[in-house]
Amino acid sequence: MLKYLFMIIFLIPICLLGNCWWLVHSLIFLLSFIFMISLYSYSDLSMISYYFGVDFYSFMLILLSLWICCLMITASSSIYSSSYHPNFFVFVVLLLLIMLFCSFSSLNLFSFYIFFESSLVPTLFLILGWGYQPERLQAGVYLMFYTLVASLPLLLVLFSINDVFNTLYYPLLIDFGSFYFLFYVFSIFAFLVKMPIFLFHLWLPKAHVEAPISGSMILAGILLKLGGYGIFRMMKVISCLGLSFNYFVLSLSLFGGVIISFVCFRQVDLKSLIAYSSVAHMSLVICGLMTMNWWGCMGSLSLMIGHGLCSSGLFCLSNIIYERLGSRSLLINKGMINLMPSMTIWWFLLSSSNMASPPSLNLLGEFSLLNSIISWSSYMILLLIFLSFFSAVYTLYMYSYSQHGLYYSGVYTCSLGYFREYHLLFLHWFPLNLLCLKGEYFYF
Template sequence: MNQLGFPILTLLIAIPTFAAIACLFVRADMARWIALAATLVDFALGLLLWANYDVGGPQWQFVENVPLFGRFAWAMGIDGIALMLILLSVFLMPICIAASWDAIEKRVPEYMAAFLLMETLMIGVFAAQDLFLFYIFFEAGLIPMYLIIGIWGGVDRIYASYKFFLYTLLGSVLMLIAMLWMAQYAGTTYIPVLMAVDFPPEAQTWLFLAFFASFAVKMPMWPVHTWLPDAHVQAPTAGSVILAGVLLKMGGYGFIRFSLPMFPEASAQMFWLVMGLSMVAIVYASLVALVQQDMKKLIAYSSVAHMAFVTFGLFAFNRQGIEGALLVMLSHGLVSGALFLCVGVIYDRLHTREIARYGGLSNNMPRYAVLFLLFTMASVGLPGTSGFVGEFLAMLGVYQASSWAAFVATTGIILGAAYMLYLYRRVAYGPLDKPDVAAMPDLSGREIATLAPLAAVVLWMGVYPESFISPMRADVGAVLARLERAKPQGDAQLAAGHGPQLSPVAHGGAH
């Protein structure tokens, strides 16, 4: 079903592709304007997609299917989950281009082309309905990010870019082998059909582990997370924003698109493996974040802890957990992206990310201090911000599945408040006794234009999460229907729906 009558998903992919090629043939200033125009057009198309998405309609919408050769087809289509992740991608991309406007001075046309190519591949991952088309987009996304870190990154950029590339590539080789077996067994590479195939339980375990190897690295889950802090520290600001904002979400998207609906028995069998790794990740990453002296490294470790909430929620095998995990993914994309932008703002002025070099910024940069505080509170999970809704629903879901896992997750929230507030106190408060810090000007108009939209959406999601949950609700239900037969027994004493205080959430998300 395609409500609009024209191939909007192909258009979303084509515009940044052609803009990327155009950037390579023009001067730096023109490349910046081409990149900004292309990303804004894609954002407008994303809003058109959202406006025309039929919430009560069929699962797969805006479908395009053009046979190419053999079994391979240009198969595009989205459900509510893919819609939200595409919107996140097209929303963050113009912000990244604006954030790079003055910060990037060398090889600007190539930089803009790399970012536009990244947008093409990210949208392709979420819109692809053919197994191998998904794999091509999923893997090709490594290349522009590898170049962005390796060319425009920090002092140790070569080491960080190779580590990023090798970690994520090695995990995906096993996934390709599993995909070949699945296509042979099912006789199709069409993802909506594969989601309804009942693979043999003994094969499911191996298939699950092959996909898990790729998605766990992408998330990243402990212990295959070590590439992330290096990549974040070395990447330019906009590179960190898109890495945290969208690329990490591909792992979570893979779990809910492939692992859970296609391998339900294996997912239930691996319940304690995923829960165990998530528990370690939350506590370990939070404790490591507490002792960091580099702002970017602290936020990178906080990303590892927040993404553990996603795996917690997805493998809770209930509606609250999965809806909470999806909201955490969206919220983390906004909040961590905003925090990296906040670090970039003061890095551009003082050229250091050492926390100890700052202090007292609320005196001479009040606008900056207010926005930084909002994003800090959203990261902590303050009610009224996007961070609260997702974590609350994910915790509710996890509690029904395992009260021990919920207890450990709660310690992660407490530690999260400790390291984020510690960071904010050392940067924004205290005496303004360093002359170079005192001389730093407040946010410019361009910097406000990059941070204000993020602040608005963080508050919108916190106050009215239903607008983000409702497109995904039916798709979560479809995944739950596949999981129902394999669902492990939870140990919670209070079942959802058996108490008046839980019934509004139990019957369809947060309102």
């Protein structure tokens, strides 16, 4: 694992050279392909060193981190063309990639906690440094306040686990056996806020709306998945408590997902709509993890990977329109099929993937999560029907409203897509639909 980490670290001097972002971009791509062929085992921990090691769950999320960070550099061409500190921008992206790599491959729960929290700092730099409106300061405060306050109880839990087992080394931990409700809440609250669960989700749309395209891509693509990965790891320690209390989180999450779907209908800001749809999708992932069975865990992994690619691609599309029209409002960004006809096919492909139509990976994930949640409680079927149906409704609303109808009369000219943009969208869509054809990777 250290050889990959050192390769990323040694990219930092390159990013400080003038106008060498393309070289960093190419080398991260190369690293992702090298990493892709190095998976030795599908179930057990592999590539173990003293601090780092991966199993299939963390392997896939590290691969997603490499892929999304590479696409972030591609998407941020406006930073290079305006020469607005491009070297520092690439440095922040690499710093974030190092934090994510270490988070997903840490075998010690305390080092995982440190890297989990550290990933906030580069994200905050992205929002405050390259965000659009003055309100980005408020969004940054929201982001830090929600996530840090929720994480402090987790630190107390880690100290108490260390007190009992004298280690925080993940493979050696067993069920804690405590029956305190507060212990259960403190263990997973930080990860639920990061996901985010309904009632603690307000920081996410705010951060997305104020963030630059790179910030939105990494937030939707990877940082939400840190929460899911953390729950997956902590469930080993609190499985007895989970059997008693998981129904509470599962019910809240599912109800919240349906309510957030209704909130999506009322959005006129394109970025805000995609951000709220992320909350609805993540509610399904939380439910899958809370069932604590194989279908649920693997289904949540495949939905996290699918959502990371799909949501990131949708943010890229909204940014492509924003760069041309200077607005994210659906009232202005309508009838785009008349102005950018070749971009409409990408809107259609990524929107259809977002509502889990075949052959997207989201479909595979949602099927297994439905299977898992219904086997846990058949009473949940009604809420799941609502969640799946409304997910399709707001995605169709977004697609049809932005692409069809008359275009806004204030728009006089609009450039068609560049090759870079089509390439960027293809690299989101292609793995999203290709992975579905190899579903046995996730389940067997």
